Amino acid sequence: MSNEMINKKTRHVESDTQSKMLSGSAWMSAASIISRLLGALYIVPWMAWMGDKTTADAANALYNVGYTPYALFLSIATAGVPSAIAKQVSHYNSIGEYGISRDIYKRGLQVMSITGLVSAVVMFLLAPFIAANSPTASAADGTQVIRTLSVALLLIPTMSVTRGYIQGYQTMAPSAISQVLEQIVRVIFMLASVFLIRQVFDGSVVDAVSMSTFGAFVGALASMAYLVYVVWKKQLSTKEAAAQSPNNVTVSTNQILLSIVKTAIPFIIIGAGITIAQLIDQFTYDPIMKSVSDYTPLQIQRTYGVAAANAHKLIMIVLSFGSSMAITSVPLISSLMAKKDHKGLSRQFNNSIQLLLLIIIPASIGMAAVAEPLYTVFYQHDDFGTSITQWSSIMTIFLGLYTVVSIMIMSANRPRAAMNGLFFGMIIKLILQYPLIDYFQTHGMIMSTIVGFGVSSLFIIRAMYETEPFDLGLLARRTLLITIFSLIMAVAAVGIKEFMYLFIPVSDRFLALLIVLVVAFVGVVIYGYLILKSKLADKVVGSKAASLRNKLKI
Structure with a gap:
């Protein structure tokens, strides 16, 4: 084969991989943006129906007190399954073993049904402890909200298996559509519940918040129904697909289960990275603020709610770009690893980081520039909320970078590097948490997160370079130009x-x-x-x- 033909083939493969990355990222980004926008826009009528500004802020803080531990238990229940299943399915599909892919899906459903049940029970039982150690004015109210959320853990793990299975075929559209459907149904249920409880029946705030959090289960139910239909419609799990398998590889049931668990455990730890940082804030903010300020419990709850709930909802719109790219990169990198395409892997690393930065840097800086009117649109004009949103916007760059590089290096079979990076980053955050909050008050909580995930990202990028060296100079120059x-x-x-x-x-x-x-x-x-x-x-x-x-x- 001539050099010209080899180069043409290489360009075609590179273009095809880049096209899949862009297409998949486009689908997942669109879904994430729509979902995040819905998740941010609902807050306008939601808070208005809750009551006056003080009541609404307290309700939003209470909502967040329930959702942060729920996010961690959700990560445990799903055990990073969408990415883990997608990685396994993509690997076996790339070598034509479709039968094994189907078995992985079946075994995944069985495992996740059990983990979902266990996680739901544990979260229900630990609710009083979590609520008592959170910045909320009433531990009883926090317990009720947390327990309402635990029900969703019964269903979402099996839904995540199905999403991962479909993504393993490098088909992102169904997962994207199901994500939007889940959010639409959830938001409709939340708003209807709050309106009826607070405006029609003049019910309590905690009951309105509890029914809002129960919307997570209702939304998941709608999403799961759609995904089951997709699997049946596309016949991804039928014998026809498995019949194409050459059956050159034999994998036992125990091997499949072990493979899922081994792949999933690093994904759960890394996927929960941002949630772990939020839990550090949730458990340390209240005692630190009590020791370094004269804030009342209600003021502590409100300032925590503005930073951890209000601003966070806004930055999640931008952060969705990073999450979408991370999801899309898993099957692509896994496929390149299966084919031992080291040059393709090196290009994928570099291109993915550049593509992320091309979008997330201007989006984050742009959000910081319009933080004041943006915060006013969603939560009413507030100077403190504006300042927190500006700092949170800058934090988004580091959260997005961590999300993408950590998932990519795990997809390249370097989970230890990703976990070490997260560990060092969180240690740095913990060390800086007290002095930064002491000096900068609520802003210090955000600053410690920026430094922590900055350290994590740099550590992981260094490990990526050691795995498959790529042009760091080119990456630095283009990052500077983007900035x-x-x-x-x-x-x-x-x-x-x-x-x-x-x-x-x-x-x-x-x-x-x-x-x-x-x-x-x-x-x-x-x-x-x-x-x-x-x-x-x-x-x-x-x-x-x-x-x-x-x-x-x-």
Whole structure:
């Protein structure tokens, strides 16, 4: 075979992998953004129906007190199964062993049914302890909310197995659709419950919050029904697919179960990384603030709610890009590992990080630029909320980077490196938590998270380089260029925002939304022009960006 043919084949494979990455990321990003937007937008009527601002903030903090431990138990119950199953299924599909993939799915359902039940029971029993050690004014209310959430753990693990199985076929659309469906049903149930309890029957806040959290189970039920239909419709688990298997590999039931567990355990630890950081905040913020400030319990609950609930809901919209790319990269990297394509793996590492940074840096800096009107739209005008949202926006860059690089290196069979990175990062956060909160108050909680996940990300990137060396110089240069373009965009965005402030009061929610939309549009145009004009987008995204640039005559 000539060198020209080899190069052409290499370019085709690289283009195909990049296309799958972009397509999968597009589907998962769209689903995540829609889901996160719904998860943020519902808060406007939800808090309005709860009562006055103080009552609404307290209700939101109570809601978050339940959701943070739930997120950890959810990670334990699912045990990183979507990624673990996707990795295993993609590996065996790449060598034509579709029968083994089907068996992995069946065994996964069995295992997750058990872990879901155990996690639900444990969370229910530990609810009083968790509530008593959380920043909430009433431990009894916190216990009720946490126990209401435990029911969802009975169903979501088996749903995660099905999502992972479908993703293993490098088909992201069904998972994306199910994610949106789950959120739509959940939000409708939440809003209907709160309206009936608070506005119609004048019920208690804790009952309204409890029914809101129960919406997680209702949404999961709708999502699971859709995924079961997809598996049946596409016949992914039928004997016809298994009949294509050459049966060159024989794997026993015990081997399959052991394989799932061994693959899943690192995914659960790494997948719970952000939740672990949130739990550190939940269990340390209250005692630290009591020792370093004169805040009342209600003030501590409110400030914690603003940082851990209000701002967090907003940054999750941006963070969804990182989560989507992480999910998409698992089957692609697993497939490259199965084929022993080391050059492809090196390119995948570099391209994935660049693609993430191309999106998440401008999105995070842009959110910081419009934090004031954005916070007003969702929660009413508040200087403290604005400042917290700005710092949280910057934190998103490090959370997104950690999410992507940790999942990628685990998909490349280096789980220990990912876990070590998380461990060192969380130790750094714990060490810095007290002094930073002492000096910066609530902002210190966010700063310690930034430093912690910054350390984790750098540690993991170094391990990735040791696994498959890639061009760190190229990555650094493009990261710098992305940051410069993002700052140029931010300066222009702040200028437009301040100009609009001369005529528009930011305290009005509708007018604040107008400011956000105008400034966001200007920011997207400026940043889009810069990355297309410089051809940076061509180098990171590929031919699709070049095609767009030609159409726009840039």
